[in-house]
């Protein structure tokens with residue numbers, strides 16, 4: 001009876017360790033694939049298209065766009081890339097790294 005309780009505890013602890021290791025592995029993978037957005041304020045004309053497309057990432061300050069988050073959370077990568085593609089001034093660059 002004691003032995004089976006001990007085995008049960010060891011298995012439970014081992015399962016928790018494996019679970020923690022899998023979470024650590026996921027966060028490392030996400031950190032490796034981080035995306036950054038950069039605005040060239042010399043090129044920016046302040047049209048606000050990027051803000052319309054991705055307001056969580058871009059804002060207007062002093063009549064030019066700025067990036068509010070660096071690096072970007074994974075959930076905002078698609079809208080930042082879309083905003084970069086729609087910027088007619090070519091002022092937004094997205095960089096993986």
Ligand code: SF4
Pocket residue numbers: 039043044045046047048049050051064065086087088089090091092
């Ligand atoms: S879309 Fe381009 S030009 Fe327009 S505000 Fe954003 S960065 Fe500036």
